[in-house]
Amino acid sequence: MSSQKLKETLSKQFNGNVSKKGYFDSYKQNIFEEEMKDDFRREFENGNGNELYAKAAAVHSSSMLCYNFLHWVNKDNPLKYKEVNYTEVHFEVKLKTLKGSSAPANLDALLIGKKDGKTHLLFIESKFLEYAEGGSKFELSKRYSYNENWIVDESGDLAKLITEAEHKPELAYGDGIKQAITHLFGIRGLKNDVKNNFSVFKKSYNIEASKISDCNVELLNLVFCPKPEYDEREKYDKYKADYNDIIIDKVPYVGWEDYRFVFNQIGNSGLKEFLQKRYMQFAQ
Numbered sequence: 001m002s003s004q005k006l007k008e009t010l011s012k013q014f015n016g017n018v019s020k021k022g023y024f025d026s027y028k029q030n031i032f033e034e035e036m037k038d039d040f041r042r043e044f045e046n047g048n049g050n051e052l053y054a055k056a057a058a059v060h061s062s063s064m065l066c067y068n069f070l071h072w073v074n075k076d077n078p079l080k081y082k083e084v085n086y087t088e089v090h091f092e093v094k095l096k097t098l099k100g101s102s103a104p105a106n107l108d109a110l111l112i113g114k115k116d117g118k119t120h121l122l123f124i125e126s127k128f129l130e131y132a133e134g135g136s137k138f139e140l141s142k143r144y145s146y147n148e149n150w151i152v153d154e155s156g157d158l159a160k161l162i163t164e165a166e167h168k169p170e171l172a173y174g175d176g177i178k179q180a181i182t183h184l185f186g187i188r189g190l191k192n193d194v195k196n197n198f199s200v201f202k203k204s205y206n207i208e209a210s211k212i213s214d215c216n217v218e219l220l221n222l223v224f225c226p227k228p229e230y231d232e233r234e235k236y237d238k239y240k241a242d243y244n245d246i247i248i249d250k251v252p253y254v255g256w257e258d259y260r261f262v263f264n265q266i267g268n269s270g271l272k273e274f275l276q277k278r279y280m281q282f283a284q
Helices: 006-012 038-045 062-070 156-166 174-192 209-214 232-248 269-278
Strands: 079-081 084-095 105-115 118-127 216-223 254-258
Touching: 038 062, 038 084, 062 084, 062 105, 062 118, 062 269, 084 118, 084 174, 105 174, 118 174, 118 209, 156 174, 156 232, 174 209, 174 216, 174 232, 216 232, 232 254
Parallel strands: 118 216, 216 254
Antiparallel strands: 079 084, 084 105, 105 118
């Protein structure tokens, strides 16, 4: 097969039922069985930027990609990651990143699980094709570099990631690296500034504020990996290499998985058929 752009191919499979820019009329056309549980809908509606009634209608929406692949997780159908069974999922989670900042880190999902009596929180950042759409320059507010702005005084290790990214030429997707660093500041703040951050970290997650600092917390970059014949694959490989070099090699509680890792754990045959036709026929 000759090289081609996956974004265009995604739209073509719907035979004119999406706009020229790749949008459905509604997010409902972009999700499994065209219906979302009220609890999940409210989480998206309380999220940042009115996602559900704007970007979520795009065939290339990373938030709906995340929803379609993770909405099934519950006590009867756990998702396993690093020997932990995650039994609860939430979407559009916000975390405070810096002192006095009104702009929180926005993460696509949160998985909650337990192992040996300890609660595990797995924050998810979902990427579909963003890494292939330009905007690769790394630009992060200088406020993140100065300790007077840090929620946790011992955050010099995170500030070093900024320097690493600024000095690495030709990043494939600088915005993704920037997001990861802000997420890490948010995670650091969650565990060490419970009073301020727990108001954002919703009590409906059934975790006592006093216990947050005892949780095991990790960040997972969950990314769609195209087949090699698509133009976007080269950008995926470069983004993964940069992410590993700048983030994962320096921070032990950050991981990378492509969406097949989740797909292989889904037991619902109808959902798997939907995901195969909608996404995975184009995936590595």
